[in-house]
Amino acid sequence: MSNPSMTISPTRRWPIGRDRLAPVLLLLPIVVLFTFGYLMPLTQLVLKSLQSDGVWSLKSYVEIASSSSFFWIVLRTLTLALTVTIICLVIAYPLAYTISRCSRGVATLLLFLVTLPYLTSVLIRTYAWIVLLSPSGPINRMLLGLGIVSEPLQMVFNSVGVYIGMVQVQLPLMVFPLYAALTRVNPNLTKAAQSLGSPPTDAFLRVTLPASMPGLVSGCTLVFLSCLGFYITPELLGGPDDYLIAQGISLRVLILGNFNEAAAQSSLLLLAVIVIFLVFRRRIAEELDDRPRSDDINVSSALAFGFAVSRPLVERISTLSHGASLHLHELLSSIRKPLLYGCAGFALLLLVLPFAVVIPLAFSDAPYLTFPPPAYSLRWFSRLFNNTQWLDALSFSLRWAGLSALLSVVVGVPAAFALVRHRFLGRLPIYLLLISPLIVPHVVMAVSLFFALAGSPLIGSPIAFALSYTMIGAPYAVVVMIAGLKRFDRTLERAASSLGASPLTTLRTVTLPLLFPTLASAAIFAFIVGFDDVVFGLFLSGPSATPLPMRMWDNIRLEISPQIAVIAVLFLAVLAILYLLRLFVGAAIEGRRTQGGGRT
Amino acid sequence: MVDIVRRRLLQGTALVGGLAATRSLFPAPAIAQIPKGTGQVVVYDGGGSWGEAKRIAYFEPFERETGIKVIAQPRTDTGAARASVLAGAPRYDVMILPGGKAPTFERDNLLVPIDYGYFDKADLDAFSPIKVGKFTVPAIVYSLLIAYDSSKFTSNAPNSWADVWDVQKFPGRRSLMAGTWASDGGTFEAALLADGVEPSKLYPLDWDRAFKSLARIKPNIVKWWNTGAEAPQLIIDKLITAGSAWNGRLSAANEQGAKIGYTWNQGMLQYDSWVVLKGAKNADNAFKFLAFSARAESQAKFVQHILYAPPNSRAFEFIPPERAKLLPTSPDARKQQFVQDYEFWNAPGAGGRANNEIAVAQWERWLAGAR
Numbered sequence: 001m002s003n004p005s006m007t008i009s010p011t012r013r014w015p016i017g018r019d020r021l022a023p024v025l026l027l028l029p030i031v032v033l034f035t036f037g038y039l040m041p042l043t044q045l046v047l048k049s050l051q052s053d054g055v056w057s058l059k060s061y062v063e064i065a066s067s068s069s070f071f072w073i074v075l076r077t078l079t080l081a082l083t084v085t086i087i088c089l090v091i092a093y094p095l096a097y098t099i100s101r102c103s104r105g106v107a108t109l110l111l112f113l114v115t116l117p118y119l120t121s122v123l124i125r126t127y128a129w130i131v132l133l134s135p136s137g138p139i140n141r142m143l144l145g146l147g148i149v150s151e152p153l154q155m156v157f158n159s160v161g162v163y164i165g166m167v168q169v170q171l172p173l174m175v176f177p178l179y180a181a182l183t184r185v186n187p188n189l190t191k192a193a194q195s196l197g198s199p200p201t202d203a204f205l206r207v208t209l210p211a212s213m214p215g216l217v218s219g220c221t222l223v224f225l226s227c228l229g230f231y232i233t234p235e236l237l238g239g240p241d242d243y244l245i246a247q248g249i250s251l252r253v254l255i256l257g258n259f260n261e262a263a264a265q266s267s268l269l270l271l272a273v274i275v276i277f278l279v280f281r282r283r284i285a286e287e288l289d290d291r292p293r294s295d296d297i298n299v300s301s302a303l304a305f306g307f308a309v310s311r312p313l314v315e316r317i318s319t320l321s322h323g324a325s326l327h328l329h330e331l332l333s334s335i336r337k338p339l340l341y342g343c344a345g346f347a348l349l350l351l352v353l354p355f356a357v358v359i360p361l362a363f364s365d366a367p368y369l370t371f372p373p374p375a376y377s378l379r380w381f382s383r384l385f386n387n388t389q390w391l392d393a394l395s396f397s398l399r400w401a402g403l404s405a406l407l408s409v410v411v412g413v414p415a416a417f418a419l420v421r422h423r424f425l426g427r428l429p430i431y432l433l434l435i436s437p438l439i440v441p442h443v444v445m446a447v448s449l450f451f452a453l454a455g456s457p458l459i460g461s462p463i464a465f466a467l468s469y470t471m472i473g474a475p476y477a478v479v480v481m482i483a484g485l486k487r488f489d490r491t492l493e494r495a496a497s498s499l500g501a502s503p504l505t506t507l508r509t510v511t512l513p514l515l516f517p518t519l520a521s522a523a524i525f526a527f528i529v530g531f532d533d534v535v536f537g538l539f540l541s542g543p544s545a546t547p548l549p550m551r552m553w554d555n556i557r558l559e560i561s562p563q564i565a566v567i568a569v570l571f572l573a574v575l576a577i578l579y580l581l582r583l584f585v586g587a588a589i590e591g592r593r594t595q596g597g598g599r600t
Numbered sequence: 601m602v603d604i605v606r607r608r609l610l611q612g613t614a615l616v617g618g619l620a621a622t623r624s625l626f627p628a629p630a631i632a633q634i635p636k637g638t639g640q641v642v643v644y645d646g647g648g649s650w651g652e653a654k655r656i657a658y659f660e661p662f663e664r665e666t667g668i669k670v671i672a673q674p675r676t677d678t679g680a681a682r683a684s685v686l687a688g689a690p691r692y693d694v695m696i697l698p699g700g701k702a703p704t705f706e707r708d709n710l711l712v713p714i715d716y717g718y719f720d721k722a723d724l725d726a727f728s729p730i731k732v733g734k735f736t737v738p739a740i741v742y743s744l745l746i747a748y749d750s751s752k753f754t755s756n757a758p759n760s761w762a763d764v765w766d767v768q769k770f771p772g773r774r775s776l777m778a779g780t781w782a783s784d785g786g787t788f789e790a791a792l793l794a795d796g797v798e799p800s801k802l803y804p805l806d807w808d809r810a811f812k813s814l815a816r817i818k819p820n821i822v823k824w825w826n827t828g829a830e831a832p833q834l835i836i837d838k839l840i841t842a843g844s845a846w847n848g849r850l851s852a853a854n855e856q857g858a859k860i861g862y863t864w865n866q867g868m869l870q871y872d873s874w875v876v877l878k879g880a881k882n883a884d885n886a887f888k889f890l891a892f893s894a895r896a897e898s899q900a901k902f903v904q905h906i907l908y909a910p911p912n913s914r915a916f917e918f919i920p921p922e923r924a925k926l927l928p929t930s931p932d933a934r935k936q937q938f939v940q941d942y943e944f945w946n947a948p949g950a951g952g953r954a955n956n957e958i959a960v961a962q963w964e965r966w967l968a969g970a971r
Contacts, residue, residue: 067961067965067970068965068968068970069964069965069967069968069970069971070968071970072968072969072970073964073968076968134837134839135838135839136837136838154822156839157822157823157839158822238823239821239822239823240818240821240822240823240824240967241967243964243967243968248964251679251780251960251964252679253679253680253683254676254677254679254680255677255678255679255780255781255960256679256957256960257678257679257682257683258679258957259683367856367857368836368856369837389672450683453687454683454686454687454688456687456688457688457689459684459687459689460684460689460691538680539680541674541691542673542684542689542691546673546674550674551674554647554674554675557826557827557829557830
């Protein structure tokens with residue numbers, strides 16, 4: 001942390017004099033890191049795509065344009081991303097709505113259930129789907145047993161598998177922003193609307209839906225963008241036709257060694273993502289919004305937005321529902337609650353189902369993969385602990401993802417302070433830059449780093465991993481910290497300084513202890529993002545750097561054994577411990593102060 | 601899973617093993633000692649039963665004899681290996697390349713000439729029919745076969761690629777290797793054979809005819825497989841009833857209790873080579889390792905664990921006849937198969953690109969629906 005003491009400029013809203021320097025100093029570390037580890041490699045990638053045999057040329061682009069296959073692959077990728085986004089929205093909305101109407105305790109639990117899959121490796125979840133959806137898997141067996149189908153349904157290694165797998169992976173990304181928007185809607189407004197004679201469906205259409213629009217837009221944008229670069233799920237669950245952009249790019253790098261064309265395709269994908277990202281930048285940068293977060297004001301602003309955009313639609317829908325007979329309204333209101341809970345329950349089931357498979361599987365006694373296991377034992381655990389390759393990979397991942405988590409917090413936290421507590425030129429662009437690795441496909445980032453590091457001893461070294469894990473971890477640290485800081489009650493700091501505490505003392509004794517749970521969350525997120533990574537591993541691993549997910553990736557592709565389930569269980573255990581620790585520390589701090597730190 | 605196999609194998613081959621052990625207790629003076637060394641050597645693993653066989657037959661004994669540590673690295677696809685060499689940090693010291701891909705590595709100057717100084721002359725001369733090259737030491741000879749679920753097809757089983765294509769006669773779904781692997785997977789050859797082309801008239805491959813044939817089977821394909829272990833796994837998991845697979849993986853799965861049938865008929869003989877990548881940090885250790893793995897005794901031990909044929913013909917002296925019979929190079933198996941034409945795959949076709957590259961471009965276009 002460069003000089004956090006400078007952030008404590010108690011009441012001033014606009015920095016003057018010496019304070020103008022503060023945001024610069026706070027942002028310097030992360031900006032330097034991003035310049036070298038992210039911006040420069042991406043620029044190099046684009047430049048590389050414009051070269052052929054060492055001279056400037058558009059040959060790679062001409063090649064792409066001359067063959068129609070790239071166009072069709074792009075179209076297929078866009079269709080998939082759009083469909084997944086829509087399905088996610090439909091499934092996530094009832095869940096987010098239900099959670100937002102729950103009591104705080106229940107909401108915390110439900111949010112945990114949504115977060116859990118988000119934090120669990122995509123590889124592990126994809127693996128669980130292979131088990132769940134296979135013709136002899138539990139779902140097919142249940143359907144056969146109930147007599148719903150007579151032949152096992154083909155759900156894996158085709159588009160169905162890809163859709164189910166991707167929706168499950170992306171669902172949390174949709175739930176979070178929706179939930180955030182929906183909690184800001186004051187339920188009294190809906191009640192007011194209803195008490196004034198508006199039927200519940202109408203109140204929903206006129207009040208709740210428009211108010212949740214910002215969350216809806218940002219959720220859809222996030223899901224859509226991150227679908228574009230998806231690699232693992234389609235590769236493992238897909239069938240003969242599921243061939244997407246990311247696969248085309250990695251084919252060019254990993255198998256063909258056609259690096260210029262890979263660079264060109266990556267550049268085009270990057271360009272598409274940046275354009276969409278910029279179009280929706282206001283929605284994505286919602287977290288930076290300065291307006292005070294009082295419910296009423298926010299609802300009105302959200303309402304204003306919602307009506308401005310979708311008034312005709314809402315009008316039409318509500319006239320339609322007004323025009324319908326009263327019976328329909330009665331019918332709707334009587335099944336509204338069960339329907340809502342049913343949908344929310346389905347979404348939750350979808351989220352946690354993989355764990356229901358993975359946990360028993362880890363204790364399987366069978367030498368091969370079969371579910372449910374015929375008998376239970378610890379044989380797969382002992383196999384793991386007797387295999388030095390797995391253990392080396394595990395310790396590598398723990399070490400370097402851990403270091404990157406620390407680095408992410410060290411550079412991310414000051415940046416969050418600067419963004420929340422200071423107003424300066426270029427605040428929005430810098431924020432967008434810092435969170436963009438959440439959206440830029442990892443395949444593109446990994447390919448760019450691969451080229452940038454080529455020729456240096458860094459490739460295949462742990463340092464390359466520390467760098468790339470920090471690059472994908474730091475945005476999480478920034479986002480989590482911004483959320484925490486915004487909820488932070490600054491009167492406590494002011495009280496401390498008015499009692500004569502120096503800024504440094506205030507930071508040490510008030511600000512940081514209060515923010516500890518947020519810091520912990522930031523570190524956990526950053527750690528897990530690195531720990532889960534497959535894509536960087538595919539490109540950057542080497543003799544002295546083989547992370548755990550690479551071993552898992554190999555294992556899943558070579559033989560589908562219960563081994564991965566064991567790792568999943570160990571991972572869940574660690575996660576549970578971390579989570580409990582965080583809860584415990586959070587509770588301790590809340591106990592000490594009436595005003596808690598950030599709940600994330 | 602593998603432990604069981606090993607145990608069963610050890611029981612099964614106790615007698616033979618005992619014989620081999622008495623031999624190895626008194627090593628024939630002909631075996632040149634490989635001088636002890638220090639440090640390590642990074643070797644391509646290959647994974648699954650193949651990686652396991654290498655570990656038992658080559659990696660561990662080599663470590664014991666020379667004191668050089670073997671770092672077994674997971675498989676990487678050829679493009680990434682190529683890039684790592686270009687980047688000056690090769691991912692392996694010793695890698696295995698499919699015979700269809702090694703020539704392009706040679707052409708692009710990515711390999712180190714092999715120093716045969718540590719090799720035993722008797723072993724070196726015994727490489728047959730594929731000789732050692734300036735840059736390549738043959739590693740295994742194997743076969744891409746028609747494999748099927750033998751619990752499904754008991755009396756009447758698929759015996760030709762045309763049978764595999766015939767889902768009326770042999771119901772169930774199929775899997776072939778992804779065409780992105782070009783020569784590696786034999787998918788294009790299989791498609792042409794299924795369409796009635798004579799094995800002797802396969803090359804040069806007729807791309808249009810191959811894709812037309814592939815279009816007929818595609819609706820029944822579950823997925824295109826990417827790694828050798830995947831194909832038998834798909835049969836074990838009952839996801840397919842027939843498809844293509846490499847013989848060693850099939851017999852390894854069967855030794856673990858799987859029930860996969862296969863036929864040598866219309867099988868395709870292929871081979872892989874060991875290479876030392878340019879810029880290898882442990883080149884000297886790599887040559888020692890290659891000398892060790894070229895020994896007849898080492899290769900015989902390897903064959904006990906996976907049925908890939910040894911390129912060193914002297915190895916057969918140490919392989920029990922009933923096991924040798926199961927190898928793809930046994931006289932009986934040999935006459936039913938054809939040899940893949942690596943020359944064709946590396947020859948430049950339309951646009952000056954090698955047929956290997958042309959195949960991938962067309963495959964992608966075909967999958968995208970644009971062919």
